[in-house]
Amino acid sequence: METIEEVFDYIIIGAGSAGAVLANRLSADERTRVLLLEAGKPNNIWTRIPIGFGRLIENPDANWCYSAEPEENTNGRRMPVPRGKLLGGSSAINGMIFVRGQSLDYDTWAQLGNRGWSYREVLPFFQKMEQFDGGDEEYRGRSGPLRVTEIPEVEPLYQAILDASQQAGLPFNSDYNGASQEGVSISQTTISRGRRQSTAHCYLEPAKTRSNLKIISEALADCLLFEGSRCVGVSYSRRGTVHKARAGREVIVSAGSVKSPQLLELSGIGQSSRLRNLGIDVVHDLAGVGENLRDHYAPRMRWRIGARGFTYNDKARGLGIVREAFKFFFKRTGLLGLPAAPVRAFFRTRGGLESPDACIGWFPLLVAPGYRIDEESGITTFTHPLRSESTGSIHIGSDDPYVQPEINFNFLSSPPDAEITLHGIRMTREIMGMPAMQHLQVEEIFPNPGLQDDDELMAWVKQTAETTYHPVGTCKMGSDPLAVVDERLRVHGLTGLRVADASIMPTLSSGNTNAPSIMIGEKASEMILADAA
Ligand SMILES: Cc1cc2nc3c(=O)[nH]c(=O)nc-3n(C[C@H](O)[C@H](O)[C@H](O)COP(=O)(O)OP(=O)(O)OC[C@H]3O[C@@H](n4cnc5c(N)ncnc54)[C@H](O)[C@@H]3O)c2cc1C
Structure with a gap:
């Protein structure tokens, strides 16, 4: 050599x-x-x-x-x-x-x-x-x-999540990278005019x-x-x-x-x-x-949306994908311009904390294995502790x-990480059940609403959670x-x-x-x- x-x-x-x-x-x-x-x-x-x-x-x-x-x-x-x-x-x-x-x-x-x-x-x-x-x-x-x-277009689905989160007690925050992170917000992204x-x-x-x-x-x-x-x-x-x-x-x-x-x-x-x-x-x-x-270890929850036309599973179906392509090339928005989670919330899981210790992110579609768009219409959410100690x-x-x-x-070797994760799952359920979401006909698919007990939920987390890629x-x-x-x-x-x-x-x-x-x-x-x- x-x-x-x-x-x-x-x-x-x-x-x-x-x-x-x-x-x-x-x-x-x-x-x-x-x-x-x-x-x-x-x-x-x-x-x-x-x-x-x-x-x-x-x-x-x-x-x-x-x-x-x-x-x-x-x-x-x-x-x-x-x-x-x-x-x-x-x-x-x-x-x-x-x-x-x-x-x-x-x-x-x-x-x-x-x-x-x-x-x-x-x-x-x-x-x-x-x-x-x-x-x-x-x-x-x-x-x-x-x-x-910021995401250029606050779609009706995002607005419903913003409203529901406020009904669940979170303040709206117009800049989580400013004075305070706390509240529900439209995501800021490293995307400009449709370009990463x-x-x-x-x-x-x-x-x-x-x-x-x-x-x-x-x-x-x-x-x-x-x-x-x-x-x-x-x-x-x-x-x-x-x-x-x-x-x-x-x-x-x-x-x-x-x-x-x-x-x-x-x-x-x-x-x-x-x-x-x-x-x-x-x-x-x-x-x-x-x-x-x-790293952040985060369970992904899946939610069916019964009302038509709100999610990208609906919008991208059939010829819809052509409309999305046009939308991207002319307006730089829509499915092709999406980041990982256009809406996010930062919140405290217990009293006595100075600032948020957990977050939730919402992705406006269901993804099938192989990162394909699912046939079913819905939303994916994730939640995790912000400063995991494990x-x-x-x-x-x-x-x-x-x-x-x-x-x-x-993962989860530090007990607070598990507690905060469970709280995040319950908080997601609370927000998704708020009146502002009713017209969307929301239904929990994964894990399933019957899974309520801490131990069962934790077993589900261990079976399914993934990192959010932040080692x-x-x-x-x-x-x-x-x-x-x-x-x-x-x-x-x-x-x-x-x-x-x-x-x-x-x-x-x-x-x-x-x-x-x-x-x-x-x-x-x-x-x-x-x-x-
Ligand atoms: C799939 C995914 C999604 C994510 N989503 C987000 C997000 O939405 N927002 C966010 O803020 N963060 C996100 N992150 C995390 C964020 O991107 C990373 O934390 C950040 O980029 C890490 O920066 P870094 O400089 O430490 O390493 P990196 O950006 O990973 O850079 C390391 C570089 O070193 C090169 N390299 C490694 N070893 C060698 C070697 N021996 N010789 C030469 N070159 C080498 C690698 O190829 C790589 O290019 C995500 C990460 C991933 C993977």
């Missing part, structure tokens, strides 16, 4: 939500040479139409298509763990829902000892990333690269012609290179050739919550006994690599970089024995190496994780440039 060596200032591994931001910001100064390595392909046709996410979720051309180890609280199922594998990473295959989380999330990170990560301190990065026309300027950004929009706003589109497109930025796709980083405790580069494979690239300043690992810990372990950074057992030379013993895995792990079981690491979620925390930031990076995202005990992606979150953000991952990319870029000055 041939070996080629090139030298850069910064090498970024992974062109996802965080990595693409870093590539753009670090290469803004034309004197700085940046290499961005991405294991996946440059793009995929289905990323262009929002509803294409149904065609990406099991598509190995754009998705790592991992699966989790069987575990007790998933009834021994191998849960699918989709992750983006192309420029834009998971931002290019995700459900396009835009949720920052709560101020409490970031204040908690700061309280854990991470200076610079309080809500007040991360807010400027959330503002810097986005271009959003609504909301209050105190909270929202107007001129960032990522266009954020992935980080590939918003951050890489404008930067890709810079002569100082080299973007190499289909390049799998398989090992970090060290001189003593300093990371000096990376070895990567592309089409059967092994390459080496050197970093004069730093290597930044942005391979996501599954593959960042994998790459560290393959490179000899992690639990030393685990690495030695696999024959890997230990560069640095770091107990937390791959630990602290958190923690699991991701570790390599092989020294082969092409073998997926073992993912053990350990975080496997290279967590902090200063405790399980922390992998410090508050400036430098890997503890080593130099020249940072991790910047969803894996550094010490705890889950209250909602979807794309916006926080982009924020991490923005903040990491600023810290790296400041440290180099």
